[in-house]
Amino acid sequence: MPDLTAAELSTIREDLHRIPELALHETRTHEYLRKLIGSWQVPFMEVTGIPAVPTAILVHLAGTNPQRTIGYRTDIDALPVTEETGLDFASTIPGQMHACGHDVHMTVALGVLRHFTLNQPRDNMVFFFQPAEENDFGGKRAYDAGAFAGKWRPDEFYGLHDNPDLPAGQIATRLGTLFAGTTEIHLTFTGVSGHAAFPHQANDALVAAAAFVMQVQTVVSRNVDPVRGGVVTIGDLHAGTIGNVIAGSAHLDGTIRAFRQVDIEMMQKRVRAIADGVGATYGVQVDLNLIQGGYMPVENDPQLTADLIAFMRQDATIDFADIAPAMTGEDFGFLLQKFPGTMVWLGVGDPGHPLHSSKMSPDEAALLPGVSGFVKFLTHRMAE
Incomplete structure (x- = not known):
């Protein structure tokens, strides 16, 4: 029986994109995955869940x-974005979309996974279908729940993220840090509201918020x-109710991002x-x-990454490229x-629509090269 064809991969991706x-809360996605994986049952495969993270x-x-256990991780959640792609397999859930390509x-x-159910691997393998990547740090939740113990503990772990700016099917990565670590900022200033004509009788939280926004601009530039x-970005500020009332409270949300954990911790202290x-x-x-949770810098292992890069460069069937680090979390x-x-990044050829865009539409021509590239590399790892 052959591996999944390009058409079969497209069908799966479109099914997942609809839900x-x-x-x-990835219940329908979980059900779809369990049913499909269950249809591939072979004697050497075991499927389980994580009670503390029930959609995993x-x-x-x-x-x-x-000789080892090789891990492969994929995320399964979506974003609160209203889809505007016009695709005939667009989201069927209002206000929710796979705008970050987790369906890919x-x-x-x-x-x-299908390849290795049809071709029993030499090494043990663990596939982790992870909820809550966009927020609520599902990977950390699973780890803290003891999911990766005993035979479920990988000796090495791999994963990918789609990149609309790269050509469809191209694989790219780098030695060292690929993505930044992030920290959420949630801040409320509480003062005393009052009439705009009598500022001396109030305490303006909006002015305090404005001062904070300006001052945090020095965290990166001077520290x-x-x-x-x-990066320190304040993307959301809410204060007051009407123009002639002094705001008694102001709430701000933002993000801290850096490539090194030591810098993130310093920036947290400065904020x-x-x-x-x-x-x-x-x-x-x-x-x-300040919430960092599990969003640490994505630091590629030097030895394993050097091996991956060397392997993919020498395989003429793999379109591989070096790439600079990104502030993506x-x-x-x-x-x-x-x-x-x-x-690694997997190019999906939609440069006009960045990650999290309501119009992002990955080119499905990326699917087969993504599968093939990883099947070849993981098979190579097993021969080491």
Whole structure:
């Protein structure tokens, strides 16, 4: 029986694209995956779940002569985005969309899994279908629940993320850090509301928020080594109700991003210090919540990544490219702190529509090269 064809991969991807679900609520996706994987049942395959993360799926393939356990991870959740692609297989769930391409990720993982159910691997393999990548750090949740113990513990872990700016089917990665680590900023300043005509009788939380927004612009420009880089962005600010009422509270949401954990921790301290300073200066109450969770920098293992790059460069059937690091966040970074491994980009050829765009439409011509590239590389790993 042959591997999945390009047409079969497209059908799977389109089925999954129709049913995007948010973090930790991927019930229909879970059902679809379990049914499809169950239809491929072979004597050397075991499928299980994680009670603490009920939409997660783990698949174990026993090797013929195992020297190691190779892990492969895919994320399965979607985003709260209203789709505007016009595709005939567009999302059927209002306000939710696979705008980050996790339907592509799942399809490639299923293609790789199908190959090794038809061709029993030499080494043991663990496939992790992970909920809650976009938020709620599903990888960390699974790890903290003890999911990767005993035979489920990978000796090396691999995964991919689609990239609309790269040609369909191209695989790209780099030695060192591929993606940044991230931290959510959630901040509320509480003052005293009052009439706009009597500011001395109120305490303006909006002014405090404005001062904070301006001051955090110095966190990167005056604290981070310029050759390393970082980002502090405040993307959401809500304060007040009407123009002639002084705002008694202001709420801000934002993000911290950097390629090194030491820089992220320094930036967290500076953001906290600025918030506390603004609170003291303007006499407002400060409620700051910084959440990193599992979103650590995606740091590729030097040895495994060098092997992957060397293998893919020498295979003329694989379109491989080197690439610069990106400020994209990915909670696979947490798992790469626990297990050596590598993440790569898979080009999906839609340069006009970036990740998280309501119009992002990956080219399905990327699916078969993604499957083939990883099947070849993982087979090579088993021969080491």
